[in-house]
Amino acid sequence: MVFITLVTHRRAPVLLQPLVNxxxxxxxxxxxxxxxxxxxxxxxxxxxxxxLWQLPETDGDFSVRVRLVKHFMTRxxxxxxxxxxxxxxxxxxxxxxxxxxxxxxxxxxxxxxxHCRAAVDWRQSxxxxxxxxxxxxxxWGVAADADPSQFGE
Numbered sequence: 729m730v731f732i733t734l735v736t737h738r739r740a741p742v743l744l745q746p747l748v749n750x751x752x753x754x755x756x757x758x759x760x761x762x763x764x765x766x767x768x769x770x771x772x773x774x775x776x777x778x779x780l781w782q783l784p785e786t787d788g789d790f791s792v793r794v795r796l797v798k799h800f801m802t803r804x805x806x807x808x809x810x811x812x813x814x815x816x817x818x819x820x821x822x823x824x825x826x827x828x829x830x831x832x833x834x835x836x837x838x839x840x841x842x843h844c845r846a847a848v849d850w851r852q853s854x855x856x857x858x859x860x861x862x863x864x865x866x867x868w869g870v871a872a873d874a875d876p877s878q879f880g881e
Contacts, residue, residue: 729780729782729820729827730788730821731779731819731821732779734777735813737813740775742808743777747804747806747807751800751807754800755801759797760793763787763789763793765784768782768854770853771837773843774843781793834853835854839871845870845871846867847864855869
């Protein structure tokens with residue numbers, strides 16, 4: 729399993745734009761058909777995303793998958809270009825504890841960056857799937873010092 733971070737070019741806040749967001753989802757699905765992988769967890773924020781991918785035991789080449797996702801998006805004419813920084817960050821998950829630490833990191837990231845008060849409030853992540861499977865309590869990932877008025881509550 730590998731944890732991937734992709735960052736937009738010059739940190740442009742474009743990933744939540746409907747066309748860009750759809751192209752990202754389509755790109756991952758397109759690449760997964762040719763180069764099997766499962767997106768175990770994810771979060772998409774305005775200027776970066778984190779992905780936790782499970783690759784087949786016989787094909788651990790996550791770099792080609794990242795390159796192909798980026799390439800897929802650069803071929804979309806209606807998207808802003810360039811979209812991505814050239815490089816990306818990766819981390820191979822070592823064990824169960826490392827997996828849980830990165831899963832928490834992914835799901836708390838929107839709260840950490842001040843985009844929402846609680847992980848459950850951020851729709852562009854896999855948190856709700858894990859919540860439904862009882863991996864998390866509904867009140868997990870709440871910013872203790874958050875000002876509710878900041879988030880329109």
